[in-house]
Amino acid sequence: MSLVCCAAVACYAVALGGGLTESFALLPLTVVLWLVASGRRTWPVFAGSGLALSLACLFSLQSLPAALVLGLATVWSGPSALLTAKKVGLGVAGAIVLPLVVGAWVVARGAGGDALDQLVTYNAAYRQIDGGLTHYIAEIALIAGFIVLPVGLAFIRMIRDPRPFAVLDWACAAWCLSYTAYLFMQGRFWLHYLILMVPAAAVLASTGCGQLFLWWHSHDRRLRVRSGALTATIGLALIVAVVAINAFGAMDLKQVSRQNTLDAQAAGWVRANTAGSSSLFVWGDAPYVYLATGRAPYDRYVDLFPLVTDGYWSASKTDDLLAAWRVSPPEIIVEAGSGGQLCLAATGQEAGSIPDDLMPLCAFVRGNYHLVATLGDQDGFDDVYGYGI
Numbered sequence: 001m002s003l004v005c006c007a008a009v010a011c012y013a014v015a016l017g018g019g020l021t022e023s024f025a026l027l028p029l030t031v032v033l034w035l036v037a038s039g040r041r042t043w044p045v046f047a048g049s050g051l052a053l054s055l056a057c058l059f060s061l062q063s064l065p066a067a068l069v070l071g072l073a074t075v076w077s078g079p080s081a082l083l084t085a086k087k088v089g090l091g092v093a094g095a096i097v098l099p100l101v102v103g104a105w106v107v108a109r110g111a112g113g114d115a116l117d118q119l120v121t122y123n124a125a126y127r128q129i130d131g132g133l134t135h136y137i138a139e140i141a142l143i144a145g146f147i148v149l150p151v152g153l154a155f156i157r158m159i160r161d162p163r164p165f166a167v168l169d170w171a172c173a174a175w176c177l178s179y180t181a182y183l184f185m186q187g188r189f190w191l192h193y194l195i196l197m198v199p200a201a202a203v204l205a206s207t208g209c210g211q212l213f214l215w216w217h218s219h220d221r222r223l224r225v226r227s228g229a230l231t232a233t234i235g236l237a238l239i240v241a242v243v244a245i246n247a248f249g250a251m252d253l254k255q256v257s258r259q260n261t262l263d264a265q266a267a268g269w270v271r272a273n274t275a276g277s278s279s280l281f282v283w284g285d286a287p288y289v290y291l292a293t294g295r296a297p298y299d300r301y302v303d304l305f306p307l308v309t310d311g312y313w314s315a316s317k318t319d320d321l322l323a324a325w326r327v328s329p330p331e332i333i334v335e336a337g338s339g340g341q342l343c344l345a346a347t348g349q350e351a352g353s354i355p356d357d358l359m360p361l362c363a364f365v366r367g368n369y370h371l372v373a374t375l376g377d378q379d380g381f382d383d384v385y386g387y388g389i
Contacts, residue, residue, distance in 0.1 A: 020192050025059035028052035030199045032070045037168045046087050049074045050094025058098060061123070062196055065178040071095070073171035114300055125311035127186050139191060142244035146237035147201055149230055150208030151176070157211055169207060175200035258376075259336070260288070265375045266334050266382035267292030273373075274332055274386075284336025286382075298330040308355055315357045322361050333369055333385040 032049045053071055056063040075088060106115045158165050158173060179197055183189050215227035263286045270280065270293045281298040282289045285305070290297050299321070307313050335342055342354070342365050354362050369385040376382060 021060040022062055022192055022195050025056040025063045026195060026198065028056040028059075029063060029066050029070065029196070032074065033168075033171070033199050033203075036070060036073045036171055041087075043087065043090050046074065046090040047094035050091040051097060054095040054098045058102060060196075062179075062182075062193055065182045066175050066196060066200070069171055069174045069178055073167055073174075076167060111300075118306075122306060122309070122312050125309055128311050139244075139248070140194070143191075143241050143248075144194060146234050146241050147205050149234050149237070150205040150212070151201055153208035153211050153230075154204040157207065165207075168203065172200035172203040176204065259286070262376050262382040263288050263336060264292060266336070266373075266384055269373050269375075269384055270295075270332060270334065278331040279328075280332045280334065281330035282334045282336065283342040284334075286334070286336035289334050289336070299324070307358060310355075313355065313357055315360075318357050318361050322364060325361070325364060329368065329387050331387050333365065333387075335383045335385065 029052075032052050035045055035049055049071070053063075053067040057067050071091065074091060103112075103115075106112055154169075155173065158169065176197055179200075183193065212227045212231055215223040216231075218224060218227075266286075267289045270278075270289070276294070278295070279298050280290065280293060280295040282302070283304055285303050287297070287302040290302065301307060333342070342358075342362055365385070369387055371383060372386045373384040374382075375384075
C-alpha cells in the first residue's frame, strides 16, 4: 500500500496539475516522519526536524497541521518521553532560522510591506473563497476511495486496542484528522491539497492492510471471508482510481498543453517584435511569459488572481495602480486566456466578466491599447496589445 501511495505521488504532477507548492512541502514533512519512526534522539535530529518543518510551512501554509503534529511527535517519540528544555529549544531554534533568514532577505530587498500584505491581508481574503469541498466529493471518491477502507481499519484497531501502536501511528492519525479539520475550518478545498495527506495515509493504510493479512490467515472462516471481500473491494477501487487519474490527467494535459503553446507563441512574438527594454504586463494566469521573454514583471502582480479576489482587491487599489499606469504605462500587454478580459479579444468572444472595481483600469486599457497580434481562437487565445500603436 505504501508503494501504491508513492506511485500516486509520482504521477500526481502529470495527473492533477502538480508542481504546486504542496508537492515541494511533502519532502521535508516525510523526512521528519521518518525521523520520528527512527526514534533517534540526537541534537541534530531536533534542530533538523525544526528546520525541515519550517521549510514545509514556507512552501505551503497547508503544511501547518502536519508540522505541528510532527513537532509534537518529535518531542515525545523515542525511549524517553521527558525531554530537557534544551532539546526542545533546539527544535524551536531550528524552526525559526529559515523564516528569519527569508524575512531578513525580503526586508533587505525592500519588499517587507508587500510580503506582509500578501501573507496576511491577501491570505485572509483568499481563505474566504468557497473552495467547495462538496464540488469535489465525486473526484475524491474516485481518486482516493481505494485507501479509505484500509485507513478506516487502522483507526478502528487503534480505538479498540491502542496499546500495540507507537508514536508514529498516533502521529499519522493526528496528522490526517487535524488536516481534515483544517480544511473544513478554511471552508475551501482544492484537489491538490490531498497530496499532503499521502505519507500519513500510507502508514495508516499499511496498518489496515496488515489487519487484512492477519484475517486472511486466521482459522476463523468468517474473518477469511471478510478479508477476501474487503481486499477485492480495495482492488476494485484501485482500478477505478487508476482509470480516473488517467482520465483527469488526459483532460488537464490537453488544456495545459494548448495554453502553454499559446503562451510560448506570444512570448516568441514579443521577443521578435519589441525592444528588450519594452515593459510588459501579462493579464491572465501565465507568468511563464515573463520568463520566456526575459522581461521583469511590470509590477508585483504576476498573475490576475489577486486582482479578482473578492475581499482583497478594491477600488482604491485600482486607483493606485491606474495612477502608476497613467504616468508610465506598460508598453506591451499580453492577455492570456482567463476568466475575465482586460482588453477586447480579437475573436470578439467574451471569456468572462471583469469585477466592477477593475472597470476603470479596463476602460484605460481599451482606450489606449491596440491589438497587434492574436494567437488561438475561441477555445483558447493569447492576444498581444501595444500602447499607442
